[in-house]
Amino acid sequence: MLTEKFVEIKNISMNYHTLDGETEALDHLSFDVNKGEIMAIVGPSGCGKSTILSIISGLLKPTSGEVLIHRKVVEGTNKSVGYMFQSDHLFRWRSILENVLIGLEIQKKLNEENIHRVHKLLDTYGLKEFKNHYPNQLSGGMRQRVALIRTLAIEPELLLLDEPFSALDYQSRLAVSDDIAEIIRKEKKTAIMVTHDIAEAISMSNRVIVLSNRPATIKNIHDIQLTCEGEANPIKCREAPEFRHYFNRIWKELDVYVQ
Amino acid sequence: MFNKKTTATVDYSKGHVAYLKAVKKHKLMVKLCQVGFLILFILLWEIAATNKWIDAFFTSKPSSIVRLIVNLSRDGSIFKHTAISVFEALMGFAIGTVLGTFLAILLWWSDFFAKVFDPYLVVLNALPKIALGPIIIIWAGAGMSGIIVTALTISLVVTILSTYSGFKEVDEEKIKMLKTFGASKLQILQKVIFPASIPTMINTMKINIGMTWVGVIVGEFLVSKAGLGYLIVYGGQVFRLDIVMAGVIILAIATALMYQLIVFLENRFLKWRQ
Ligand SMILES: Nc1ncnc2c1ncn2[C@@H]1O[C@H](COP(=O)(O)OP(=O)(O)O)[C@@H](O)[C@H]1O
Numbered sequence: 193m194l195t196e197k198f199v200e201i202k203n204i205s206m207n208y209h210t211l212d213g214e215t216e217a218l219d220h221l222s223f224d225v226n227k228g229e230i231m232a233i234v235g236p237s238g239c240g241k242s243t244i245l246s247i248i249s250g251l252l253k254p255t256s257g258e259v260l261i262h263r264k265v266v267e268g269t270n271k272s273v274g275y276m277f278q279s280d281h282l283f284r285w286r287s288i289l290e291n292v293l294i295g296l297e298i299q300k301k302l303n304e305e306n307i308h309r310v311h312k313l314l315d316t317y318g319l320k321e322f323k324n325h326y327p328n329q330l331s332g333g334m335r336q337r338v339a340l341i342r343t344l345a346i347e348p349e350l351l352l353l354d355e356p357f358s359a360l361d362y363q364s365r366l367a368v369s370d371d372i373a374e375i376i377r378k379e380k381k382t383a384i385m386v387t388h389d390i391a392e393a394i395s396m397s398n399r400v401i402v403l404s405n406r407p408a409t410i411k412n413i414h415d416i417q418l419t420c421e422g423e424a425n426p427i428k429c430r431e432a433p434e435f436r437h438y439f440n441r442i443w444k445e446l447d448v449y450v451q
Numbered sequence: 452m453f454n455k456k457t458t459a460t461v462d463y464s465k466g467h468v469a470y471l472k473a474v475k476k477h478k479l480m481v482k483l484c485q486v487g488f489l490i491l492f493i494l495l496w497e498i499a500a501t502n503k504w505i506d507a508f509f510t511s512k513p514s515s516i517v518r519l520i521v522n523l524s525r526d527g528s529i530f531k532h533t534a535i536s537v538f539e540a541l542m543g544f545a546i547g548t549v550l551g552t553f554l555a556i557l558l559w560w561s562d563f564f565a566k567v568f569d570p571y572l573v574v575l576n577a578l579p580k581i582a583l584g585p586i587i588i589i590w591a592g593a594g595m596s597g598i599i600v601t602a603l604t605i606s607l608v609v610t611i612l613s614t615y616s617g618f619k620e621v622d623e624e625k626i627k628m629l630k631t632f633g634a635s636k637l638q639i640l641q642k643v644i645f646p647a648s649i650p651t652m653i654n655t656m657k658i659n660i661g662m663t664w665v666g667v668i669v670g671e672f673l674v675s676k677a678g679l680g681y682l683i684v685y686g687g688q689v690f691r692l693d694i695v696m697a698g699v700i701i702l703a704i705a706t707a708l709m710y711q712l713i714v715f716l717e718n719r720f721l722k723w724r725q
């Protein structure tokens with residue numbers, strides 16, 4: 193794999209100001225994400241994980257430091273970044289197809305070519321028969337897949353996923369995380385995924401960043417090398433011999449900070 | 452829709468068919484009793500008034516009300532009064548809804564604006580708007596325009612407040628989701644705030660129909676030239692209870708029809724609510 197730096201996070205800090213006081217969320221964080229890799233971020237809840245994604249997406253301006261995507265400083269939201277949330281946020285008054293097209297609609301790129309591409313995405317990822325259904329007719333796992341396709345429709349180069357499976361039950365969670373990792377790899381996207389599930393982080397990503405308690409600092413970055421034969425899908429990768437080893441190390445790093 | 456009916460008779464079990472039948476029968480009983488109650492009430496009223504158990508001078512009676520309505524429709528005056536009131540109500544309702552929604556959008560657009568006007572809206576909301584009737588009639592003219600303005604004033608503040616609070620209830624994360632696509636404020640309004648608030652707006656409209664009619668009737672009481680409110684006040688002044696009752700009955704029918712219109716629109720356009 194080419195190790196071209198795609199996202200550079202340079203020394204970012206973030207302080208929130210409210211009438212109750214000041215919250216230090218991030219403390220001088222720096223890391224890079226290479227093109228084509230899936231980077232997972234794990235950390236105790238409330239440590240500032242979502243804040244990192246908001247800053248990378250340009251929704252939030254860091255108190256200090258900067259983020260570069262393709263060597264360009266992020267200022268405001270960026271059309272090459274797609275954001276996926278914990279909840280699918282599908283609009284119940286729009287059909288699945290209309291939901292998926294909303295990004296293109298907002299960016300005024302609803303042309304025949306793009307619509308055709310979105311149709312193909314829906315066909316490829318098992319939603320062919322559901323295009324004209326409404327969100328309440330779909331299962332949680334399917335809805336999450338629709339949400340991913342909605343994000344992919346605008347052809348982002350970087351995907352930000354904020355605990356994208358935590359609203360699902362365990363079984364759909366395994367299946368959907370498998371699907372989504374496959375979709376991200378197939379569409380050759382770079383992704384940064386926040387999760388609190390260590391197993392999910394190890395099985396889906398190339399690297400895992402472990403964060404400390406708030407204010408978040410980087411505790412460790414793990415290069416994940418799993419020997420999973422044949423199809424390297426996340427569920428199979430959980431059976432790799434190294435899996436347990438990574439799991440224990442990350443778990444310990446998180447645990448130390450819980451005390 | 453289509454499928455439901457055919458499968459209902461085709462492959463449901465005996466127990467389920469019996470259940471469906473029982474539900475249907477229950478519904479029919481409710482309908483029958485509703486109609487039966489009305490008929491019984493009218494009959495009792497008629498008999499009581501004819502046999503002088505009650506004084507028909509104060510209560511009138513169904514047959515004379517019907518006779519009056521027939522007479523008034525022969526010379527067309529009942530249609531004139533009804534049409535005038537319905538027109539005023541529709542205008543008051545439409546202007547109140549559009550203006551109220553527009554002002555709610557302004558409040559949503561600027562948080563500063565919303566905070567500045569909040570206490571004024573609260574006071575105006577608590578004030579019985581009917582008290583403003585005489586002022587409005589003087590300012591907007593003692594005619595149809597004065598009545599329409601009275602009607603819309605009564606519903607306006609409620610429309611603004613409930614529509615605005617509906618706008619504020621929309622999930623912040625949904626807005627954030629649109630922002631990640633680079634949505635402008637206008638697009639956020641158009642794509643999520645407005646469609647998500649349609650159920651709230653329809654509920655507000657249902658409440659406002661009643662309010663608008665209060666405004667129309669009060670306006671007509673004050674202006675006293677034409678309309679159902681005028682008919683009712685006139686009937687009261689000359690002690691013709693049949694005129695008062697006829698006015699009230701037609702009013703009830705008109706408001707019920709307007710309410711049904713909203714329900715129809717709701718069913719028509721909110722199919723995703725299932
Ligand atoms: N808009 C905000 N205003 C004030 N404080 C905030 C805001 N957003 C988040 N925080 C605080 O910043 C910290 C980190 O939040 P977040 O990034 O959402 O954590 P995580 O996603 O890791 O659970 C939390 O303590 C939270 O209370």
Ligand SMILES: [Mg+2]
Nearest residue numbers: 241242243354
């Ligand atoms: Mg979070």
